[in-house]
C-alpha cells in the first residue's frame with residue numbers, strides 16, 4: 001500500500017525528530033525515493049529547522065547577562081531566599 | 082540539549098543557597114537565562130519588556146527558591162514562573178482576560194500545507210554570517226502565532242525535550258508535537274522561496290538539483 005504526499009507531510013516533523021515507528025518510517029522512506037516533491041519538502045523543512053536552531057539567529061541583547069546579574073546582586077545583598 | 086542542566090548539582094546548589102551561600106544563585110540561574118528571555122520575548126514581542134520581566138522572574142525565583150520541590154526539573158519550574166510573569170505583564174498591558182490570550186487553540190482551522198518544491202539545495206550554516214538571512218529567520222518566527230512561536234523557541238531554539246516544553250508551557254505533550262509540526266510547516270512555507278537565494282551555487286548536498 002502506498003501512502004500519498006499529504007500523508008507524508010502530516011508526519012514530516014515527527015519523521016525529522018525520529019519519532020515515527022519503524023513501519024511508517026519505511027513507508028515514508030519508500031515514498032521519498034520516488035517523490036521529488038516530498039523529498040524537497042523534507043529537505044527544506046529540515047534545513048529551516050537547523051538554521052533556526054543556530055545560536056546566531058537568536059542572540060541575547062548585548063549586556064543582558066550583566067544587567068541581570070547586577071540586579072540580582074542587589075537583591076542577594078538585601079534579602080535571603 | 083543546550084546548557085543541559087545537571088539536577089544533582091542544581092539540588093546541591095539550591096541546598097547551599099538556602100543555607101546562606103546566596104552568591105551561588107548567580108550560577109544556578111545562568112543556564113536558564115536564554116530560555117527565560119526567549120520565552121518572554123515570544124510572549125511579549127518586545128526586547129526591553131522581555132528583559133525587564135526576565136529580571137523580575139529571576140528575582141521571583143530567588144525569593145521562592147524554598148518552594149522548589151524537585152519533582153520537576155529546575156529549569157521547567159523557572160520557565161513556568163517566567164510564563165506566569167509574562168502573562169501577568171501582558172494582562173496589565175492590554176487588559177486581556179486570560180482565556181483570550183490563548184484564544185488560538187489547537188483545534189483552530191489552519192492551512193499547514195508546506196510550500197511545494199521540486200528541489201532543494203541545502204543552505205549551509207555559514208550563510209548565517211549574512212545579516213539578511215538571520216533577519217529573515219527572526220521575522221518568520223516573529224510572524225508565527227504565539228502558541229506556535231513559544232513551542233519553536235523552546236523545542237528548536239533552546240533544544241528542550243517534549244516533556245520539559247510541555248511542563249514549562251502547561252500544555253499536553255501531544256499539543257507540543259502538534260504545535261511544533263504546524264510551526265515548522267508555517268516556517269517552511271514562509272521561508273522556502275525566500276531562502277533559495279542563500280543556497281550556494283553548483284553545490285548539491287541533498288535533494289535533486291535542477
Ligand SMILES: [Zn+2]
Pocket residue numbers: 004005006008031035036037038039
Ligand atoms: Zn510525495
